[in-house]
Amino acid sequence: MRLARVFVPLVLIGYGAGLASMAFLRDRAILESVHAVFASLALVGFITGAVLGGRLARGAGLRLRAAHLLAGSLALLFGLGSVVAGLAILP
Ligand code: HEM
Numbered sequence: 001m002r003l004a005r006v007f008v009p010l011v012l013i014g015y016g017a018g019l020a021s022m023a024f025l026r027d028r029a030i031l032e033s034v035h036a037v038f039a040s041l042a043l044v045g046f047i048t049g050a051v052l053g054g055r056l057a058r059g060a061g062l063r064l065r066a067a068h069l070l071a072g073s074l075a076l077l078f079g080l081g082s083v084v085a086g087l088a089i090l091p
Pocket residue numbers: 011014015016017018019021022025026029030031032033035036038039040042043079082083084086087089090091
């Protein structure tokens with residue numbers, strides 16, 4: 001949980017920085033790349049995982065545990081996809 005408190009905001013900042021770089025530094029259309037698709041799916045997964053993790057920590061039913069596991073694992077998978085797609089669009 002300590003790591004997640006740092007990691008999830010960093011993903012949010014990275015996502016925003018990617019969009020800002022496309023729009024303001026390079027004057028390119030945003031959210032049209034394969035990288036953006038993977039990054040957006042990863043972002044949704046990490047946020048879902050974080051919300052579910054917070055509920056688990058506050059004692060919510062253990063049924064949420066499987067959903068938390070699924071959201072986090074998919075987020076990591078999509079994050080890996082965004083790394084590969086990100087390397088492909090490096091300037
Ligand atoms: C090693 C990993 C990564 C590399 C090498 C990478 C690289 C890049 C590059 C080169 C751009 C284009 C910026 C520009 O041309 O000015 C970009 C955009 C972007 N990045 Fe990443 N990135 C990585 C990981 C991530 C992750 C993990 C996220 C979020 C989960 C993310 C979110 C974004 C977003 C949202 C954009 C804007 C894309 C668009 O609007 O089409 N990136 N990234």
